[in-house]
Amino acid sequence: MTALMINGLVNGIIVGGLYALLGLSLSLLYGVLRVVNFAHGELVIAGSYVAYVLFSTFGLSPLAALPLAAISFFIVGWGAYFVLIPRLSKSDDPETASFLLMYGFSIAMAAVLLLIFEADSRSIDYSFDPISIPIGPVNVSTARLVALAVTAVVSAVMAWFLFRTLPGKALRAATMNREAIQIVGVNIERLSAFAFALTFGIAGVTGVLIALVFPAFGPFSGAEYSIIGFIVIVLGGLGNPMGALIAGIFYGIAEQMATVFLAQALAQIVGFGMLVVTILVRPTGLFGFRVLR
């Protein structure tokens, strides 16, 4: 394998990890609440901006920004749940209503970011020491490797949480059957708020990591990440968090390898094309659930 291809593979795993996080939180939210979070990309970018502000104003390293973003976004998410979601469940068509609602939210968020930060793209010039670490024949930026490490930790924590703790199991059970879980006495409101807040928290963390991995971001970069998130959850199966993780890495590798061989724009088409082809050929995703009407 040429150095370019190894580079592509390594970057694919790193980027794929981020995409996996995108998919994981989207998947969880859809699974528990049947809410399609069109605003996820914008939430993530907001996380990137938080890291940016903390770095440029207070000189805080992005690593320090991680827990701050996680906690503050979690709290905001908890509040946002009670403002936005309860009304939805009373509507005629909660699924449609939820994606229109989050569509509006995504526009509003992008607008707020635009107002505060203006349209210029931002980046975080944080360098680790050493700047890059050699892996085989290629040099990989330390920042990216750190991001990969954090992604791995977060994923491991999430996996442990979902499969080994009681609240996590409750979340997974709620994904499988909302009614049944209420019958056995779980407070679905608090569980749902928790899922919502968790999504926000993961989005915040993902945003900080994105600032580490990708060169720049702007108020409208969110849309791109939303689409990638959707691609990942469709590939992994809507409502299947572990499938999303695997699909994210798979998609990241595919995307980065595509950029090795094709022009940037074409690589994007490949990405979206994969989404379309997957849905048409294997609608349940690589691992997942019913999508036909």
Next chain:
Amino acid sequence: MLSHTRSQQDREHGDKIFWRLAATLGVIVTTYFALVPYFGLNIAFHFYMMMWITMATAFNISSGFSGYMPFGYVAFYGIGAFTTAILVKKLGWSVIAAVPMAGVAGVILSLLFAPTLRLSGIYFAIVSLALAAICRLIITNLPEEWTGGSFGLQLGSRAEPLNAFFLMMGVMLLAIASVLWMSRSRLGKALKAVRDDPEAASMMGVNIGWIRLKGWMLAAFFPALCGGVEAWYTNVVDTETAFNTLVTTKTVIYAVAGGLGTVTGPIVGAIAMSWIDELVWRRFPLVNLLILGVAVMALVLFLPRGIVGSVLRARPRWRRFIP
């Protein structure tokens, strides 16, 4: 016996009211927009209002009647714009001949996208979004001689706003007439049945694949025409504006604001929201986008059925009469 004749009379009476209201609506809309140039009112504002009325009305065919919400609706608009521009600029067609071809291009694109019709709600919406992005990427990356690359195409010195204005009016009236016809037709009933319960509809003899396709093609025809007429009006076409997601956003918002599933809903919504957009843009140009986003959220939370939809919810009997 007696009650049978009574319900027949009742039905004829209801039909009469419906068509009278529809005719009144048509006359009001036609007269108002026809007089815009003669009273020196803002042509640009009204041109776009007519365009949004058309877009929202056509979107209603897909969403309100058929139950599909294509978040990549702009793809049809964009393909219409580019078809018109290429025919006029590169092949020397006259605009009047090129614009209908825009509609045809929209229908062809809808046939290409037809396999997505078997997907449910969100999957369909997401794939639609991705397909529109793919269209945009493909066109941006086609050779410059074909599609103007990132600079776009200019139709040449053929910008005749008043002609484009009246053509837009024609397209709008055609769209409204189509939806009026459809709402009373068997195709409309078939679409609604397939929307509500496709399996049950199939067990009643409805060929769901074919019906969905018909609705879909009709819904793709009008935004493509809009793209074509707008290309004539502004004289320039480029991928940024022709495939801008804001086109879909506004279409969806305006249609939902008025209320899906009725003919008047999207018209009312497009008019109301056009005015609000204009006023907000004049007063608060910077927070325009923010207000748009918040407006969507507020609509979904507080007026989910839209203006007309909420009225009809309170007065279900009126459903028969209101187009």
Next chain:
Amino acid sequence: MTALIEVTNLTKRFGGLTALDGVSLAASAGQVLGIIGVNGAGKTTLMNCICGLYVPDSGTVRIDGHDTTGRPSHEVAQRGIGRTFQIPRVFRKMSLIDNLMVPVLSWSQSDTELMSKAETILEQFKLIDLRHNFAEELSGGQQKLLEMARMLMPDPRVVMLDEPFAGVHPDLCAFMIERISDMAAQGKAVLLISHDLTSIYRLSNHLIAMNQGQVIAQGGVQDIRSNPDVIEAYLGH
């Protein structure tokens, strides 16, 4: 008399589960064939295979002399068969009249004629005053009546009713029994699934009892009631 509906050796498997195992039945014009059995015996699966919702693994279905085995449901419907469902499947956001129009959308008669017919049927089912309401505004019992009315609109020769009396008020039940008798009197072949034994004994000329995907007994009402296998599997000691 030739059978209007004839099912021969129908088999349907779902993965490892055999839902139907060599089921055969026949019903002619004016006959009411009752189908009884425990939940999971395969009764609804049988109806689903007949109307084209499922494709059977083997066996044949003939409706009015035509082989409809494995045909898509909209084709089967056009052979003249209609059905209702255990949980009513009405078109929720359509008016009652529009609901009735759906089975006849491809007919050549004018809208006026068809709507008149729809109104007549709605009157028979005492739903005429609600004809402009959306189907979702009806009560559960009214929705069951709507389903029956809608089923009768295209004059099907064969009708299948899946537990029409489930959860229904006794008065409404009596009303439905009358309507079902009318259907048979008009020369339709009626297949009727029900756990309401009183009603099904009253209506049926012939019964089949199913268990675990097989027909364990068939015959007249008295024969089935006293059949030891049926008592064992379903009726209780």
